[in-house]
Amino acid sequence: MLLTILGCSGSLPGPQGPASGYLVEADGYRLALDLGNGVLAALQVHCDPFSLDALLFSHLHPDHCADFTTLAVMRRYHTHPPHDTSARRLPVHAPSDAPRRFARAYAESDEELRTADLTDVFDFHALGPNPTTVGPFTITAARVDHPGECYGFRIATAGAVLAFTGDSGPCAALRSLAEGADVLLSEATWTHADDRPPGVHMSGTDAGRLAADAGVGRLLLTHIAPWTDPDVVLAEARTEFTGPVEVVRQGGKYEVDEPVVRVIGGHGT
Template sequence: MLLTILGCSGSLPGPHGPASGYLVEADGCRLAIELGSGVLAALQARHDAFSLNALLFSHLHPDHCADFTTLAVARRYHTHPPYDTRKHRLPVHGPSETADRFARAYAETADELLTTDLTDVFEFHTLVPGAVTRMGPFQITATRVDHPTEAYGFRIATKDATMAYTGDTGPCDGLRALAQGVDVLLSEATWTHSDDRPTGKHLSGVQAGQLAADAGVGRLLLTHIAPWTDRDAVLAEARTRFSGPVEVVSQGDTYAVDELKVRVIGGHGN
């Protein structure tokens, strides 16, 4: 399993990189998780945008899905002869309002708000908490998490590796089961820890580190750090709670994940 960081800036794109976006690959299958602002450009710098096999969205805040409409333009109006996007629609898995919300975002006029339909090039699937979805070599389990909108974390497994992605969430009961024993936990850590932070929104470095320790993960990767948050401070917080390998990801990093180890094979590293 390969994990590539296409974007990792929390809440909005930062001065040096896109918002949330991740690419997971195994056995020739490419799964994109999130498509926030700037992520489609980062994807195209590495791969053909038409090479995705599926898209997965944890929730529908713009920093996680804003580039979907530009992908829709590509799939509807491309002149790319090898690809017939109407015969081979791209599976899109997301919260219950995904198809409607994306269609409205794509609509070109007010009159089209209720009539735009993107199912000509996309195949929409609604996430079901606790259900296991098979996407090529990936076995994906969605868990509801604590955020102001319908939001999910994901546990992703192949025959050789396991990873968990928290999505955006505050501390909640589902996170520990989601992350239990995985090789890699990709956890949001939007801000530094403070008792006066609002609940039900995000994790701090302390909370991400505690989650990794409680779940017994192999390695902790911190992401979704807001541009105004000190990355080094968040990393230091996580290390006070988790004694295993931990780092802050950077846009462009690629990780090889298996049952025994995780190693950085490209990008900046931290």
């Protein structure tokens, strides 16, 4: 399994790159995980967006899904698409309200909203409690502690397990998803403080505790807000988790296997 960081800025795009977005690949299959502000541009550095095999959304806040509408433009109006998009609708695994929310975000008028629901180029599947097979991946989704219908994921192949927190405060669901994972890709939006609001985000301390409690092989920190010092977040996580831990970088490529992650490259902060 290969993980590419398309964007990792928390809550909004930062001065160095896009908001949340990741590319997960195995056996020639390409799964995009979230598609926040600026992620479609970053994706095109690594692959043709028409080569995606599926999309997976943790939730529908703009910093995780805003570029879906621009992908809709590409799939509908590209003058020379590599294949007939109407014959191969792109599977979209997302919260239950995704078809309506995405159509409303895309439509320029009430009339268009009534007549165009994006199902001409997308095939929507609502996330649920049962594991789903998507190409070579077995994906387990669980509701996490964040406003709205929000999910964390356990993405497994025959040889690797990647756990992704999505956006969440500490909760039991994350512990279950991350249990024994080779890699935990965890949000760490802010530094630790007792007065942080519950049920929104995690700190480096929270992410480190989760990694230690779940017995993961490696911790990758992401979704750090532009106003948060990543060095402080990293130090917090290392205090709680004695295994390998690092802050991801936009463009970084990580081979996910047992028992290590090999960093292939990357740039930015």
